[in-house]
Amino acid sequence: MAKLSIDDIKNELKGKKVLMRVDFNVPLDDKRVITSDKRISASLPSIKFVIENGGKLILMSHLGRPKGKKNPEFSLDVVAVKLAELLGKEVKFSKDCIGDEPKKLVDSMKEGDVVLLENLRFYNEEEANDPEFAKKLASLGDIYINDAFGTAHRAHASTEGVCKFIKKCAAGYLMEKELKFLGQLLEKPAKPFIAILGGAKVSDKIMVIENLLNIVDGIIIGGGMAYTFLKAKGRAIGNSLCETDKIDTAKEIMKKGLDKNVSIYLPIDHVVARMDGGPGDFMEKLKKAEYKEVLRDDIDDGWEGVDIGKNTIEKFKNIISKSKTIFWNGPMGVFEVEQFSKGTFEIGKALAASGAVTVVGGGDSASALKKLKLSDKMTHVSTGGGASMEFMEGTELPGVAALTDK
């Protein structure tokens, strides 16, 4: 890696104040109980490394969207308790991330001690990347480590601004791992390399598709976004999701695919649902909707495509079985509703059975794999949905660019 890594600074940690950005944005239930500590445990290797090498570790993170207000609902206090439990050692909690309180706590730290700062997003200055705020954060540390891949696509005070005030800024183990696996896809993927893209929106994925067209051998498109492409091909799509302002973009993408010899595979049949057109929650209406499978690619008016059909599943599985590298982001249908989850789950199972290098870009595809208990069968499941997609667009993430060059 071109950037300084945590291993490179091993001998410099002893007795130093090490300010580390982590992603402790954990899910909480309505009683503020942490429902998954995966994000905390994902940074344990970096945390333990600093402790074992005699650093004084100051951790900082965001949690939820408190929108610049000090709101106890979004306090990281519960995370400090959980982290102490996972580490089997005391974690001191600072009720503020800047000012006197953290300064006093940090000044009293001994080698191997751990302090967790309160939610960075209690200040609007964090997301605004305010230089004064970044400077205050930076004043707490001698060395900076970024292990928060999930926010590396954002130029915030704690991910980017802070690096202007600290001389040595390194990538943590989680960050390094993400960059290694995602980087391999862009640099030297084993061929054939295919990307599987799904989810609701084409607009979110245009930049990724544009970059992938230069790298992959084929792109499988499923989920709601496939209907804009089918519409662009002149198919009838009934009431399916369609971004009418992106039909021309879809046409251009398919043309570029032809020019670059990249196959673009679309669904050839569907599971369709007919819903009550009145007001109400989409998911609730969909759960009760009438549905059927249509073994062709045209959809009648009044019906909406909500999953890929069985012939499409077979077609996509066949492509997957012949691939050596696969990148997957986005569900093939409304997988949250059981009767429309088959397409997504079958793709997950096909990836697990493929023997290919499989990299999954977080978000819904990661949760589908978790439900299938197949996450361990993937080469890598990214911890950052948004960050991994921006990485695949081929631009350097601000939180990575800001780190010190080797």
Ligand code: AMP
């Ligand atoms: P995205 O955030 O764009 O990755 O979209 C994820 C969402 O797309 C999930 O909540 C899915 O339920 C939804 N989705 C997938 N396929 C469809 C479809 N055919 N129609 C409507 N929504 C879909």
